[in-house]
Amino acid sequence: xxxxxxxxxxxxxxxxxxxxxxxxxxxxxxxxxxxxxxxxxxxxxxxxxxxxxxxxxxxxxxxxxxxxxxxxxxxxxxxxxxxxxxxxxxxxxxxxxxxxxxxxxxxxxxxxx
Amino acid sequence: xxxxxxxxxxxxxxxxxxxxxxxxxxxxxxxxxxxxxxxxxxxxxxxxxxxxxxxxxxxxxxxxxxxxxxxxxxxxxxxxxxxxxxxxxxxxxxxxxxxxxxxxxxxxxxxxx
DNA sequence: CGGAATCCCGCTTGATACTG
DNA sequence: CAGTATCAAGCGGGATTCCG
Numbered sequence: 001x002x003x004x005x006x007x008x009x010x011x012x013x014x015x016x017x018x019x020x021x022x023x024x025x026x027x028x029x030x031x032x033x034x035x036x037x038x039x040x041x042x043x044x045x046x047x048x049x050x051x052x053x054x055x056x057x058x059x060x061x062x063x064x065x066x067x068x069x070x071x072x073x074x075x076x077x078x079x080x081x082x083x084x085x086x087x088x089x090x091x092x093x094x095x096x097x098x099x100x101x102x103x104x105x106x107x108x109x110x111x112x113x
Numbered sequence: 114x115x116x117x118x119x120x121x122x123x124x125x126x127x128x129x130x131x132x133x134x135x136x137x138x139x140x141x142x143x144x145x146x147x148x149x150x151x152x153x154x155x156x157x158x159x160x161x162x163x164x165x166x167x168x169x170x171x172x173x174x175x176x177x178x179x180x181x182x183x184x185x186x187x188x189x190x191x192x193x194x195x196x197x198x199x200x201x202x203x204x205x206x207x208x209x210x211x212x213x214x215x216x217x218x219x220x221x222x223x224x225x226x
Numbered sequence: 227c228g229g230a231a232t233c234c235c236g237c238t239t240g241a242t243a244c245t246g
Numbered sequence: 247c248a249g250t251a252t253c254a255a256g257c258g259g260g261a262t263t264c265c266g
Contacts, residue, residue: 005127005198005199007209011118011119011122038261041259043230052213053208059228066228074209077201078201085121087194088193089118090114099187141247152249153240156248156249176247180248180249
C-alpha cells in the first residue's frame, strides 16, 4: 500500500499530473508550468509516472526533438481522488494556519540559557 | 497550498492519523501500532499534527506519566479526504504493479559496457 | 530540445544515551 | 513512560556538463 501511495508521496507527482489535467504538454512546457522543479526532478518524476501507467510518453522523430506527455485514463482517476485532498487543503487552509500561529505563540522556541 | 499538503506529504503523518481513527492512544501504544517508526520520528510527527490542530495531546499528571493523543474534528475530516486516495490505491494496486512490471521488462537496466 | 551522467552539499532520519 | 539531546550517515535533489 505504501508503495502505491508513494506515487503521491512525492510532491512533484501530483503537480505534474495536475498540470496535465486537460492538455498534452511537451517536456519544456511542463518544465515552465511546474514552477520550481528542476530538469532532473521533472525527468525522474515523469519516468515514475510513465512506469506506473499514469501518463504516456510520445516521442516524435523530428528536429528538434518533440516529446509529449499525456495523462492516461488511470492518471485521470488518480486526479479525481487527489482532488478530494486538494479541496480539503483549500477548505481548511486558514484554519490550519491559525492553529499553527496559536501553537507557536503558546510554544515559543527555547531561549538560550 | 504546498505548505498545507505537506501535512500528508510526510508518510508517517497519515499512518499516525489513520491509527487514531477510532480510538485515543498513548504514546507507547502508537509507537507499537505504527510499525517501523522510530521514537524520534513519532515525537516529531505528533508535534506537527498537534501544531496543525489535527490531534490533541493530553498529559495526565501521574506516575508513570500518561500522555494521550486524540484525533480532532479537523483530523477526522482529513482522514475522510485521505481515504479517497487510499481507496484509489487499493482499487488500482494490481493495475499499477502490472504496469511497473511491463515497464521494467521493456526498459531493462543499462548493462555494463 | 530532451534528456543522461556526475558531483556534491544539506537535510532528514536512525541509533544511542540521558532525563523529568 | 514519554520524551529530549547529540551525532553520524544516507540519500534526495540542485547545479553543472555533455550527448543524440
